[in-house]
Amino acid sequence: MPQILVEALAKTYRVAERAPGLVGAVRGLLRRRWREVHALVDVSFSLEAGELLAFIGPNGAGKSTTVKILSGILRPSSGRVEVGGLVPYEDRVRHVARIGVVFGQRSQLWWDLPVLDGFDLLADIYRVAPARYRRRRDELVAMLRLAPLLDQPVRQLSLGQRMRAEFAAALLHDPSILFLDEPTIGLDAPSKLAVREFVRRLNREQGVTVLLTTHDMHDVEALAERVIVIGQGRLLTDGPFESLRAGVLAERRLYIDFAGPAPELEMRGVTVRSRTECSLELAFDPAQIPTPKLIAAIATKHAVEDVHVDEPAIEEVITRFYDLHDLHEARETRAARKA
Amino acid sequence: MQWARPYIAAFRARFQLMLQYRVAALAGFATQCWWGAIRIMVFAAFYGAHAAAAPISLADAVTYVWLGQALLALLPWVADPEIGQAVRTGGVGYDRLRPLDAYGYWYARSLGWMLARALPRAALMMVGAGIVLPLVGLGAWAWRPPSGVAAALLFVPAFALMTALGAAVLMLANIIVAANLNERGVNAVLTPLVIVFSGSLLPLDFFPDGLRPFLHLQPFAGLVDIPFRIYFADLRAGAALEGLALQAGWTLVLVGFGRLAMERMMRRLEMQGG
Amino acid sequence: MNALALYGRYVAASLRAQAQYPAATLMLTAGHCAATAIEILGLFALFDRFGPVGGWSFGEAAVFYALVNIMFSIADLLTRGFEVFGTDFVRTGAFDRVLLRPRAAALQLAGHEVRLSRLGRLLQGLTVLVLASSLVPITWDAAAVATAVWAVAGGVALFVGILILQATLAFWTVESLEVANVLTYGGVQAAQYPLNIYAAWFRRLLTFGVPLACVAYYPVLAILRRPDPLGAPDWLLPLATLAGFVFLALSFVAWHAGMARYTSTGS
Numbered sequence: 001m002p003q004i005l006v007e008a009l010a011k012t013y014r015v016a017e018r019a020p021g022l023v024g025a026v027r028g029l030l031r032r033r034w035r036e037v038h039a040l041v042d043v044s045f046s047l048e049a050g051e052l053l054a055f056i057g058p059n060g061a062g063k064s065t066t067v068k069i070l071s072g073i074l075r076p077s078s079g080r081v082e083v084g085g086l087v088p089y090e091d092r093v094r095h096v097a098r099i100g101v102v103f104g105q106r107s108q109l110w111w112d113l114p115v116l117d118g119f120d121l122l123a124d125i126y127r128v129a130p131a132r133y134r135r136r137r138d139e140l141v142a143m144l145r146l147a148p149l150l151d152q153p154v155r156q157l158s159l160g161q162r163m164r165a166e167f168a169a170a171l172l173h174d175p176s177i178l179f180l181d182e183p184t185i186g187l188d189a190p191s192k193l194a195v196r197e198f199v200r201r202l203n204r205e206q207g208v209t210v211l212l213t214t215h216d217m218h219d220v221e222a223l224a225e226r227v228i229v230i231g232q233g234r235l236l237t238d239g240p241f242e243s244l245r246a247g248v249l250a251e252r253r254l255y256i257d258f259a260g261p262a263p264e265l266e267m268r269g270v271t272v273r274s275r276t277e278c279s280l281e282l283a284f285d286p287a288q289i290p291t292p293k294l295i296a297a298i299a300t301k302h303a304v305e306d307v308h309v310d311e312p313a314i315e316e317v318i319t320r321f322y323d324l325h326d327l328h329e330a331r332e333t334r335a336a337r338k339a
Numbered sequence: 340m341q342w343a344r345p346y347i348a349a350f351r352a353r354f355q356l357m358l359q360y361r362v363a364a365l366a367g368f369a370t371q372c373w374w375g376a377i378r379i380m381v382f383a384a385f386y387g388a389h390a391a392a393a394p395i396s397l398a399d400a401v402t403y404v405w406l407g408q409a410l411l412a413l414l415p416w417v418a419d420p421e422i423g424q425a426v427r428t429g430g431v432g433y434d435r436l437r438p439l440d441a442y443g444y445w446y447a448r449s450l451g452w453m454l455a456r457a458l459p460r461a462a463l464m465m466v467g468a469g470i471v472l473p474l475v476g477l478g479a480w481a482w483r484p485p486s487g488v489a490a491a492l493l494f495v496p497a498f499a500l501m502t503a504l505g506a507a508v509l510m511l512a513n514i515i516v517a518a519n520l521n522e523r524g525v526n527a528v529l530t531p532l533v534i535v536f537s538g539s540l541l542p543l544d545f546f547p548d549g550l551r552p553f554l555h556l557q558p559f560a561g562l563v564d565i566p567f568r569i570y571f572a573d574l575r576a577g578a579a580l581e582g583l584a585l586q587a588g589w590t591l592v593l594v595g596f597g598r599l600a601m602e603r604m605m606r607r608l609e610m611q612g613g
Numbered sequence: 614m615n616a617l618a619l620y621g622r623y624v625a626a627s628l629r630a631q632a633q634y635p636a637a638t639l640m641l642t643a644g645h646c647a648a649t650a651i652e653i654l655g656l657f658a659l660f661d662r663f664g665p666v667g668g669w670s671f672g673e674a675a676v677f678y679a680l681v682n683i684m685f686s687i688a689d690l691l692t693r694g695f696e697v698f699g700t701d702f703v704r705t706g707a708f709d710r711v712l713l714r715p716r717a718a719a720l721q722l723a724g725h726e727v728r729l730s731r732l733g734r735l736l737q738g739l740t741v742l743v744l745a746s747s748l749v750p751i752t753w754d755a756a757a758v759a760t761a762v763w764a765v766a767g768g769v770a771l772f773v774g775i776l777i778l779q780a781t782l783a784f785w786t787v788e789s790l791e792v793a794n795v796l797t798y799g800g801v802q803a804a805q806y807p808l809n810i811y812a813a814w815f816r817r818l819l820t821f822g823v824p825l826a827c828v829a830y831y832p833v834l835a836i837l838r839r840p841d842p843l844g845a846p847d848w849l850l851p852l853a854t855l856a857g858f859v860f861l862a863l864s865f866v867a868w869h870a871g872m873a874r875y876t877s878t879g880s
Contacts, residue, residue, distance in 0.1 A: 013878065013879070065879070068709070068879065071713060072712070072713075073709050073712040073713065073876060074876055074877075074879050075876050075877045089876060092712065092715075093715045093716070093717075094715070096712070096713050096714060096715050097715035099713075101713050103710075106710075108710050108713075110626060110630070112630035112633065113626055113629065113630060117626060117629070121622055121623070121626055124614045124618075124619055124622050125614075125619065125714055125715070125716055126714075126715060127614055127715075153633075363791075366791055366792045367791065369792055369795070370791060370792055370794055370795050370799075373795045373799050374799065374802070377799065377802050377803050380810075380811050380812065380815060381659070381806060381810070383812075384666055384667060384806070384810035384811065385659050385662075385663040385666050386663075387666075388663055388664065388665065388666040388667075389663045389664050392662050392663050392664070393662070393663070521637070523637070523641055523644075524637065524640050524641070524644065526644070527640060527641055527643070527644020527645065527647070527648065528644060528647075530644075530648050531644075531647040531648045531650070531651050534651055535651050535654065540651055540652075540654070540655050541655050541658055541659070545658050545659065545662055546658050547658065547661060547662075
């Protein structure tokens with residue numbers, strides 16, 4: 001029995017069309033014209049307890065709409081959603097008591113209150129039994145190294161510190177599911193690593209189901225075995241990231257430094273991506289020509305100093321995927337932002 | 340006129356920015372109509388009881404109320420929020436980097452802010468209270484035009500001076516805000532002071548007779564009481580000219596004060612590295 | 614932790630935050646007291662000049678003034694969250710976070726921020742009541758006190774209802790919500806004078822449209838032991854307060870409708 005079940009989920013908004021200028025505004029008052037925006041079209045997937053899923057897609061694709069529906073604050077136009085046996089938007093209070101949500105760059109803690117006071121207030125809001133609360137709180141404070149921050153008002157914390165406190169706040173009531181909406185955005189490198197490490201431990205050691213939306217592909221690389229790509233309201237792919245990569249950009253990169261000037265290279269299945277005076281960057285398909293064979297073929301003919309093999313950067317894979325599916329930032333959201 | 344270009348530009352920029360808030364102007368207009376209506380109904384009740392005790396006629400009191408609502412934005416009852424914002428974000432420092440007279444620059448911006456908020460509402464109020472009310476037969480409660488040519492002519496300088504005086508008062512408030520970073524505290528003192536002593540709450544002559552000499556001479560009288568009484572000729576000829584002189588005099592005093600205070604504040608910022 | 618206890622925690626947290634700036638809080642309270650007190654100055658000046666109006670002396674009129682200010686100040690203390698709902702919650706998306714907590718949204722908004730400075734209006738209202746009591750004079754026996762408390766409760770309910778309605782508007786449009794000030798601050802402006810001095814159409818609006826008269830006029834008549842100059846029967850006077858509670862209940866209905874709309878259209 002999956003913990004999260006989404007079937008044929010659809011969400012359509014009606015947006016009023018407004019002509020610019022004063023005449024348009026007046027006309028808009030008299031006769032409204034509506035345009036339909038299909039934010040989600042027939043999305044289906046399911047999640048077992050303890051899974052970690054990454055949700056990616058261009059801006060305006062429907063990621064946050066899906067998360068909002070799953071967390072219960074938005075009703076779908078049609079389709080079936082079940083989380084832990086409950087329909088989120090119909091059983092709001094019971095449902096949100098079992099989930100935790102972290103929004104990147106935004107804190108739910110009270111600005112002027114010390115962190116610990118904020119935690120105490122949340123314990124009251126979520127009706128956590130005092131002994132359980134203290135135990136869980138101390139555990140999270142230790143895991144996230146929050147001890148020196150506890151008596152400082154939230155407004156005095158840096159963004160990295162605030163996000164660590166934010167994670168603790170979201171987990172105080174022991175939710176079985178955690179929704180993360182761009183959790184590492186704006187964080188410096190050490191903080192990003194700390195967040196990823198924390199989420200990994202949470203998922204692997206404590207079995208918390210995690211659903212993560214992100215633009216940071218390194219989050220995906222570090223955390224997600226399973227990836228769903230959403231584009232223009234549709235679910236485009238659902239599976240391990242490696243399958244995505246293999247389907248889109250099944251190539252390797254070979255970087256060679258030569259002892260002398262870099263040679264001209266004409267080989268089947270091999271493209272020269274860039275060259276400097278003494279080095280070449282090659283792209284090749286390992287299915288057509290295995291890596292050791294390629295290196296050997298070059299090294300026997302030329303003097304090679306150094307060799308480095310890599311896969312294309314994850315951003316490249318995703319960008320290529322978007323291009324293949326003709327995904328651009330949803331036209332609706334772009335136009336709406338201009339208006 | 341080259342020297343004036345930056346100040347005119349500052350005025351125009353702020354003015355045009357405020358004009359964009361058309362919907363807000365409409366909402367504000369509706370609210371103020373209601374306010375005006377309540378004030379007028381209260382006057383009507385008191386006049387109904389004992390009209391002889393009143394210092395001005397009911398028609399003049401009604402006009403006073405509508406004028407007050409129309410020109411409410413010219414009353415300096417809160418400090419310019421842009422200054423508070425600039426202080427919080429540290430933008431105040433930039434003004435010292437510009438080759439400008441800081442006081443003049445701020446003054447022009449405050450003037451733009453007040454006039455841009457006043458003009459749309461005044462226009463709407465003129466249509467509503469000045470034209471529509473008489474048309475539907477409620478002429479007795481309408482905003483009447485100035486009482487005679489002399490009054491109309493004298494109202495022009497009175498209006499200009501009330502605006503200038505208002506901006507000067509606003510500048511003092513702004514400087515105190517900038518110096519102390521305490522916008523809400525300044526507003527807490529400024530609002531009751533200005534609303535009572537300008538005559539916005541009640542025409543000054545309604546207050547106990549013993550207070551009259553003081554009330555007529557204090558600086559805030561020139562913001563509402565003096566110009567409005569010139570409008571319906573309660574202040575005529577010599578008395579009107581005295582009123583204008585009082586407005587002008589206080590404007591000069593407050594501008595002078597303001598410039599001194601600004602000097603001191605800027606110098607203090609320089610020393611602290613503001 | 615039940616709702617009332619949680620509300621207490623919210624209030625404590627809000628007070629603790631303000632206690633970090635004691636001087637500023639004190640000055641703001643004094644400022645708010647002064648700003649709201651100028652109205653009684655106006656009232657005094659008018660009565661001083663014109664004499665009794667509508668059958669009321671200054672002292673009696675001051676009782677109306679005091680009670681409506683007391684009612685509104687308490688409602689003001691309770692509803693900051695609703696007052697800033699449009700700008701601070703809907704427009705910023707912070708309302709989503711409210712919905713993500715396993716508690717009623719209205720409860721969270723009520724506990725949002727309890728501004729001590731609003732006590733300034735309460736202070737001047739109470740002061741005027743004390744002064745008026747000696748001017749009239751009023752004998753505060755058990756019946757009068759009970760009527761006063763009951764009247765204030767109904768008035769608080771009415772004003773809270775108006776503010777909840779104002780917040781509900783934000784579900785449809787985040788612009789120009791200041792129009793609702795007509796009912797709150799405008800209501801206080803109107804009701805600070807005994808309502809029989811106004812013309813009939815206005816009185817009717819304030820009795821059946823927004824039942825301000827029911828909470829701020831009729832009960833005060835009962836306290837002053839005066840029959841209604843407009844002829845309402847004596848037994849109606851204390852009962853009229855019920856209208857405030859009815860209004861509050863209706864405003865909650867509207868609020869829930871607004872929430873349903875928010876969850877189906879998003880922000």
